[in-house]
Amino acid sequence: MALPDFEGWAIFVAVIEAGSFAGAADALGLSRATVSKAVARLEARLGTTLIHRTSRRIAPSEAGRAALARARRMLDEGEAADAEAAAGSASPRGPIRLAAPMSFGVAHVGPLLPAFAARYPEVTVDLHLSDARVDLVGGGFDLAIRIAELADSSLRARRLCAVKRPLVAAPAYLDRHGRPGHPRELERHLGLLYTNLPQPDLWRFRHPRLGEAAVRVPGRARANNGEVLLPLLLAGEGLAYFPDFLVWRELAAGRLEEVLPEWRLPDIAAHILMPPGAARPARVELLIDHLVRALARPPWRAAGAGP
Template sequence: MRLPDFEAWAIFAKVAEAGSFSRAANDLAISKATVSKAVTRLEARIGARLFHRTSRRLALTEAGHAARVGAARILAEGETAEAEATAAAAEPRGLVRLAAPMTFGVMHVAPLLPAFLVNHPAVLVDLHLADAVVDLVGGGFDIGLRIAALPDSSLRARRLCDVRRSVVATPAYLDRHGRPKHPGDLAGHACLGYAYLPSPDRWRFTNAGGEEAFVTPTGPMRANNADALVPALRAGLGLALQPDFMIWDDLKEGLLERVLPGWSPPPIALHLVTPPGEPRPARVTSLIAYLQRALADAPWARSQES
């Protein structure tokens, strides 16, 4: 019985992540020839090509896509095992890859990182921002922040705080068009839509009595990033369903106003998620603990009590 070629699988995972033999070689501090030989050796071993190679482009084959998640897991678990087996693992040191939603990451995660980095000068943070759900395991991420009602999965999730969402508009817009009292009233309003809602073409609300109401929003604009709706919202072009972490300042200052008293969209929360497996390097556990403390006590989360 032959042992798996763990080195080749780890190198393949790094090439798949970097999208380039040269970048993978730089990341691993080895030669491009060594990277190329490892991938060729692996392809010969499994009897299938892992990449389509041209002079200008490198792309995963179907076999490469199928192997990528497992290879990324081998690389991540190997890095963890090595980190834990050395004295350096006791000190936060090395790269942490962190994924977060775009607007939330810019507004509330990036401002937290300087203080963490000052206190942990040997740690590097690679912050990846995207509103689409990121594959933590396949993408090689150590930590993810997600704002949703999380489905069951193999990921480990820690609930940090609730995220209140409200239908809001400027007072001027509401003075002109009226203040909706029931979700059904939104049919007569311009609604600014967010494409990454679980059901972007159907807004659902409930009241304290358990009554449900469904609305098909229509309006002049829709975007796949909620921050892109803010200028139109502030310009009084319509209403939008927005989370407090984006609008709490505007609400405090009276620039925006909540509507539909007594009605709420489905509850969601901020979660910190990590791939399965223990133990984790100190660099990862340190950032996890820091983010838990900072985000669970965020002022926009406390503002939900008002």
């Protein structure tokens, strides 16, 4: 029985992640010739091209893209086995790639990292901030924080905290334009629209007795990040539904006012998503536990911004 070429697969993954043979050689502490020969050996063994090479760039072939996620999982399993065998005899070390939404990452993930770094000095965190939905497996991420209703998928999820989405406006805006009593009145108002949604201008509400209502709101401004709209909101240029972690201070101080409090947009939650498979390196499990503990009662809950 022929054993899998684990070294070849590890080098193949390193080449793709580094974007070049030279970069992979530097990252692995190998010569470029060794890296090139390992990939060539793997391709010869498989009878297919895994990486297309030009004078300027490399790119995975179709077969390479199909094999990449499985190769990463294989390496993760191996690393987890190493970590389990070495548990108790060595401190965790190595990189963690974490993706998070921009505003949530800046306000509530970044401040949690110093304590983690102090406790585990040999672990490095590569934090990728974007409101766009990342591909965990294709992007090589260990973890992602996602704030949304989760679609069915093969990804594993662990809940962090609830996220409410109140409809809010500055008192000055409501004084000028009136305080709506029903969602249908929002058709005559100005919305500040978050565009990382399938239909940013279509707002769907639920009432405990009156059922559901959907309304299209004219857009005063649009952006693919909610926080950038906050100055417009505070200046009285429109109303918006914002996650509570962005507006809890303004609501508490009276700079913003909740609109239609009995008509609610469905609550969502922040989750940690993980690639499929049970095995993860110990350092990744430690970061998951750190985030779960810290965000079990987040600051906007402790400050009294809702249950």
